[in-house]
Every structure is written in C-alpha cells, then in structure tokens.
Amino acid sequence: MNKKWIYLxxxxxxxxxxxxxxxxxxxxxxxxxxxxxxxxxxKIVGLNLxxxxxxKEDISNTESIKDLPDKITSKLLExxxxxxxxxxxxxxxxAEDEIVINGSINRFKWKATPNGLMFIPFLNLLIYxxxxxxxxxxxxxxxxxxxxxxxxxxxxxxxxxxxxxxTYNLYNFKTGDAGAExxxxxxxxxxxxxxxxxxxxxxxx
Numbered sequence: 001m002n003k004k005w006i007y008l009x010x011x012x013x014x015x016x017x018x019x020x021x022x023x024x025x026x027x028x029x030x031x032x033x034x035x036x037x038x039x040x041x042x043k044i045v046g047l048n049l050x051x052x053x054x055x056k057e058d059i060s061n062t063e064s065i066k067d068l069p070d071k072i073t074s075k076l077l078e079x080x081x082x083x084x085x086x087x088x089x090x091x092x093x094x095a096e097d098e099i100v101i102n103g104s105i106n107r108f109k110w111k112a113t114p115n116g117l118m119f120i121p122f123l124n125l126l127i128y129x130x131x132x133x134x135x136x137x138x139x140x141x142x143x144x145x146x147x148x149x150x151x152x153x154x155x156x157x158x159x160x161x162x163x164x165x166x167t168y169n170l171y172n173f174k175t176g177d178a179g180a181e182x183x184x185x186x187x188x189x190x191x192x193x194x195x196x197x198x199x200x201x202x203x204x205x
Contacts, residue, residue, distance in 0.1 A: 022110050024064040026179030027138075028071055032079040033191035039204035041197065045086045046093035046149070049073050050103040050142070058109040058139075062182075072105055072142075072186075079190045085198060093149065099203070100147045107141035107161065110182040138164045138181030140189045146201055155203070158196040162188035 052059075052069045062068060073091070080089050086099075093100050113135045141161040147154050164184040198204045 021178060022062065022064050022112075022182075023178045024062075024066070026177060027065070027108075027110070027182040027186055028075045030075075030183040030187040032082045033187055033194075035083060035085065035191065035194050035198060037195060037198040037204065039085075039198045040087070041085055041099075041201075041203045042087045042205065043098040043203065044096060045080075045089040045099045045101060046097040047073065047077050047080070047089055047091055047101045048093055048103075049091075050076070050105050053104045053106055054108055058107055061109050061111050068108065069105060072108065073103075075186070076103075076142075076190060076193075080194070083194055085194055085204075097149045099155075100149045101144055102147065103142060103144040105141075106143055106159070107139045108182070108186075109139045110136070110179055112136045112178075134168050136166050136168065136178075136181050138179070138183070138185040140182065140185040142189050142193065144193055144197075146197070146203075156196075156201045158193055158200070160189045160192035160196065162186075162192070164188070 050069050050073045065071065077089065077091055080086060114133065139161070140163075141159070143157065143159040145154060146156045146158070162185040164181040166181055
C-alpha cells in the first residue's frame, strides 16, 4: 500500500472517530413542545432531583455529560415552566407545595454505530462518495411520581420513553450537533409527560 492510500485510510479513521463524540451540551438545548390539551394544573408544585437509575451501558455512552441528573431535572423544570402547565413549579419540595413530583432517569443513551466497511482498507474510501458512515440512536426513558404533599398519597405514576434515530454520511453530519438524537428523544418524553399530567392525573381543569 503506497503512502497516498495509507494517508487516505488514516484520514478516514480520523474523520470517523471525530463524528462519534457526543457533544454533552446538545441534549439540553431543545425548545419545549406545545401540549395539545387546553388545560392547566392550578397548583403549586415542587420538583425534586430525578434519581439516576440507568444501566451501565447508558452511563458509559454519556460520560461527556457531567452531573447528568441535575441537568435533566433542570431542563425538565425549564420545560414545565415555559409550557405553563402549573400555577407554579420550582425545584425542591417546600412546605406550601400542594403537589410533589419525584422521578427517575431509566434510560438516557446516545450511541453511534459505525458502518463496518469503514474499517476495511480501500472500502473505507467510499465515505467520500456519500455512503452512510454512522447510525446514531438517542434513547430517553423517564418515570415521574406525582404525590399529594399533605397526605403523602401517590396520585399517579407515569413512565414515558422515546427513541430517535438518524443515519449520517461524511457530508451531512456536523460534529457540533452530535447529540441531536438524544435532544429529540428527551423533548418527546417531556412532551408525553406533560400530556400525561394534564390528561391522566385528574388534576387539570
């Protein structure tokens, strides 16, 4: 193999390795979705820190995200506030709260699966002709427990999930956007949870 082909092979591997790195900020930059319900929960709500209950694979796939439970809880709080589905919602339970929401992060994973051809000399040069280089998947699963703060009685428990997939080639992938699939699945789960709260909890009017 002459130096030219060696150079192109190494360049291809460099490009592929760069594409596979999750941008830890992207999953939390989505804009909240509108709800379809013309309702509101006229109660003061305290949202507590969500507990990280993800499998080890998910944790290893999102190592670039530091303090993940804090960031997910903060984004979920922001989503709820902007959607205005409650009279008031804030972080951590307070004595005057009427409703308390606890929760867990069951899945939060971003995984890039490379095309096996990319690691075969000569065949990997096909990336320059636009063949797929990566299949990328984002998965989010969150459970929320809605509780009456005075009685301590659990009103409802909701568990929602979403998976987003995309296929990229050398020309339609932007490294700075790595994590968009996770943002999309997180946004979808947040919307489903809002719809659940408004339509399935008997709290909204």
